[in-house]
Amino acid sequence: MVYTFSLFLMGLVVGLVAVASNPAPYFAALGLVVAAGVGCGVLVGHGGSFLSLVLFLIYLGGMLVVFAYSAALAAEPFPESWGDRSVVGYVLVYLLVVGVAAWYFYGGWYEGSWGAVESKEFFVVRGDTSGVALMYSFGGGMLIVSGWVLLLTLFVVLELTRGLSRGALRAV
Amino acid sequence: MTPVHFSFTSAFALGLMGLAFHRAHLLSALLCLEGLMLSLFIALALWALQLEATGFSAAPMLLLAFSACEASAGLALMVATARTHGTDRLQNLNLLQC
Numbered sequence: 053m054v055y056t057f058s059l060f061l062m063g064l065v066v067g068l069v070a071v072a073s074n075p076a077p078y079f080a081a082l083g084l085v086v087a088a089g090v091g092c093g094v095l096v097g098h099g100g101s102f103l104s105l106v107l108f109l110i111y112l113g114g115m116l117v118v119f120a121y122s123a124a125l126a127a128e129p130f131p132e133s134w135g136d137r138s139v140v141g142y143v144l145v146y147l148l149v150v151g152v153a154a155w156y157f158y159g160g161w162y163e164g165s166w167g168a169v170e171s172k173e174f175f176v177v178r179g180d181t182s183g184v185a186l187m188y189s190f191g192g193g194m195l196i197v198s199g200w201v202l203l204l205t206l207f208v209v210l211e212l213t214r215g216l217s218r219g220a221l222r223a224v
Numbered sequence: 225m226t227p228v229h230f231s232f233t234s235a236f237a238l239g240l241m242g243l244a245f246h247r248a249h250l251l252s253a254l255l256c257l258e259g260l261m262l263s264l265f266i267a268l269a270l271w272a273l274q275l276e277a278t279g280f281s282a283a284p285m286l287l288l289a290f291s292a293c294e295a296s297a298g299l300a301l302m303v304a305t306a307r308t309h310g311t312d313r314l315q316n317l318n319l320l321q322c
Binding site for chain 2: 062069072074076087095107116118122123138154161182183186187205213
């Protein structure tokens with residue numbers, strides 16, 4: 053359990069190294085998918101299964117799918133992967149920086165600081181599920197605000213992508 | 225700093241560095257922004273879970289909603305850039321260059 057958990061944590065960092073080293077956007081989106089997947093694993097390890105599912109559905113299944121097909125706009129004939137000369141320097145430097153920082157903090161990482169062990173009883177109503185339900189009762193104002201902001205964003209996107217001919221949407 | 229806190233803090237710092245040192249594509253910078261949002265979501269969710277402040281579980285959900293707004297606005301800007309400049313490479317955004 054601790055090994056799986058530490059593997060997920062390292063996967064998160066390595067996935068974001070893969071994104072931050074700026075390869076071609078195809079590969080950066082792949083790194084982000086891997087990082088989000090293992091991030092869901094981290095949340096499940098702490099007992100937050102609802103938030104993990106929300107991350108999977110909305111983030112991976114909603115936003116990253118849009119990024120994946122928008123990567124067609126950034127198509128190039130020879131996409132640079134992480135092994136290509138201009139990218140591998142960034143990868144090594146970022147891994148080195150993270151390694152140095154981990155070595156600096158390593159003294160305080162003992163056996164019990166790795167993961168959260170679910171040693172409580174099993175309830176049907178989980179903590180994060182019922183906490184999110186507060187968004188509909190006491191947090192109703194924030195719900196309305198975020199719904200309004202999402203509607204506003206729809207119109208922002210429609211305005212930005214309207215293009216020169218001020219009429220219907222067109223293909224890219 | 226516990227290992228969990230170190231991992232999402234370094235994830236945030238890496239996304240920030242990737243955004244600051246972006247090289248060729250606008251979409252790479254947008255993906256680094258998404259990585260920042262991912263690390264913030266994991267941070268807020270772990271706050272609610274580790275401290276058992278279950279009322280705080282709504283915060284990562286709201287963060288995700290606003291991050292979706294930001295991602296869609298960024299992608300619309302990239303589509304507009306690809307239409308007017310033909311590509312989303314940052315060296316093509318040079319109209320103001322003397």
